[in-house]
Amino acid sequence: MWKTILRRILIMVPEVIILSILVFLLAKAMPGDPFTGSINPKADPAQLHHLMKLNGLYDPWYQQYWHWVVHLFHGNLGQSYQYQEPVTRLIAGRATNTLWLTGFSMILTYALALPMGVFAGRHEGKLPDTVIRVYTYVTYCIPFFVILVLGIWIFGYVFGWFPTTGSISTNATTWLQTIGSRFYHILLPAILGALFGTVNIVQYLRSEVIDAKRSDYVRTARAKGVPRKDIYRHHIFRNSLLPIAAFAGYSITGLLNGSIFTETVFSYPGMGLLFVNSISYRDYTVITALVLIYGILNLLGTLLSDIILTLVDPRIRIE
Amino acid sequence: MEPTADFLNIKDVSTAFKINGHYYDAITHVNLQVHHDEILAIVGESGCGKTTLATTIMGLQDPSETKITGEIDFEGTNLLALNDDQYNQYRGAKIGMIFQDPLSALNPLKRIEDQISEVMTYHTTLTSDQKHQRVLDLLDQVGIVDPKRTARQFPHELSGGMRQRVIIAIAIACKPDLIIADEPTTALDVTIQAQILDVLRAIQQENHAGIILITHDLGVVAETADRVAVMYAGQIVEEGSAQQIFDTPEHPYTRSLLRSMPQRGNENDDLYVIRGNVPSLQKMPQSGDRFAPRIPWVPASAHEANPTMHQVAPGHLVRCTCYRNFAFPDQALKEGRAQ
DSSP states (O other): HHHHHHHHHHHHHHHHHHHHHHHHHHHSSSSSOOOTSSSSSTTTTTHHHHHHTTTTTSSOHHHHHHHHHHHTTTTOBOOTTTSSBBBBHHHHHHHHHHHHHHHHHHHHHHHHHHHHHHHHHHHHTSSSHHHHHHHHHHHHHHHHHHHHHHIIIIIISOOEEEEOSSOOOOOOOOOHHHHHHHHHHHHHHHHHHHHHHHHHHHHHHHHHHHHHHHHHHHHHHTTTOOOOOHIIIIHHHHHHHHHHHHHHHHHEEEEEHHHHHHHTTTOSSSSHHHHHHHHHHHHHHHHHHHHHHHEEEEEEEHHHHHEEEHHHHHGGOOO | OOOOOOOEEEEEEEEEEEETTEEEEEEEEEEEETTTTTEEEEEEEEEESHHHHHHHHHOOOOOOTEEEEEEEEEEEEGGGOOOOHHTTTTBBBTEEEEOSSSTTTOOOTSSSSHHHHHHHHHHHOHHHHHHHHHHHHHHHHHHHOOOOHHHSOOOGGGGGGHHHHHHHHHOOOOOEEEEESSTTTTTTTTHHHHHHHHHHHHHHHHOOOEEEEESOOHHHHHOOHHHHHEEEETEEEEEEEEEHHHHHHOOOHHHHHHHTTTTTTOOOOOOOOOSOOOOOOOGSSSSSSSTTGGSTTGGGGOOOSOEEEEETTTEEESSSSSSTTTOHHHHHHHHHHHH
């Protein structure tokens, strides 16, 4: 089993290298430069050229790339042109916020989706199953940003139950208040994210449970005289969770992508909002760093999926 | 041990499946007895209701999709009157079932040992050490070479024959009185088939169990069965000892089946082909001889309006009167020329 996992991790090395080259080149290929917009429009073009030269922006791409990689290994992702602050420090602060939001959203997603999926599959065709199915179809049909905007309007504006912007209230001073305020700010976006995130998992799980219910090994278990509730516990539940486990890593990816929407709509200062802003300001260093991080997180997500699958499914282990 | 009175007595059992809101009989008014110490073979082509009969005895039908009538007397209890919990006292404990497809019948995520000992968890009071020992004994009994190793393995690590042995081990773990084997050798190659049949026979002799062997392979029947019931379109059309069925088959369907089997000595002859198909459940004729459309040269007057079983010899029963003057068309021709 460890052999399988080790091999899987080794495969990631070339993936990350290729990813980093692509990310770097794509950022370079974007039109515009970081200085034209941020400096006095009447500035001398010669001075602009001087700045570009000073920052090594005229060097051939492979030299720039090499510098970037060397700095990367020193934990130096460069200086944000927009914020005039090291990119590492800038992202670290935002990443914490995003981690809170996506982490909580993910916990909510699974806490809602697993019982719903199993319940719907078990009572296939009955009323609760129909209700859950209608819910998933409706949610699936509405674009995510529409859900967010509707949610923020109804619960944030009309009822005023939740804050509509920011990650923490300014007058939170004590340790407990800080935690409470953070939690209060992520509650609505996390719930909305979870409502959207449950759809796929519920549908998958439901059909897996229905398949497992009719499978030959469940019939064997019935022929052994195993009571129905034990069949669900020992045979159906674990076997149906296989694809969900395979899904888990990828769903991290989905949540990160979703966080770009969520953070923009809620003006929540996380990585997603930073990403959108730095694109409009051509903040190269931040963009490349963020795309690289998103890319690596994606790879880690798939790695996580594969590791979980190796742990739970004996069929894909290499002895 | 003397062959005891029928310990399984299937009386007038019909099983109907719900299709688009209507119930259609998959098996109709089946009467069968099984004794201790015997292997009863049920033969017939695909779709004739063999497996339905097996799952009906095991109570494995989904009650919301099926309607079962009649009575299944097992050691003095009518199984069909039991609820699911009561049925669980019989399933696995007193009736064991061997399934057709050995790969899909085992849970892919559980070790062999856990799958075998599960049945003992519900029907015995053995400690886990005793269960472990029993698992090893069972694996040895069904002919697994290295029981310790196999017990730790997962189904995908075993060959088809080994998986089938594991299924048999599960079925016999609690020494059931009745074993239902649903095409136990269909998915296996011929050498393994013979070994599996030997295992079944050995178990039957050791436990004095009654075995219902469901198969469409007449070779398997000839090799193992004591008695044979031939099914066609959900009905039993002929029943008798293996000798009676093979030596003096009476019903046109039985005779057609035997004639469509390759025989040594006349390899050059074309095999006999039974015309047509088994009608689907929805199109099943509700009266008359169900086999009549497939022997169209037999005049309608030869059939009964409502075919019943007729005794032709002690223990040898045949449905419908059409067997009396039945001949295959080519044979009739030959006989006519000879006269």
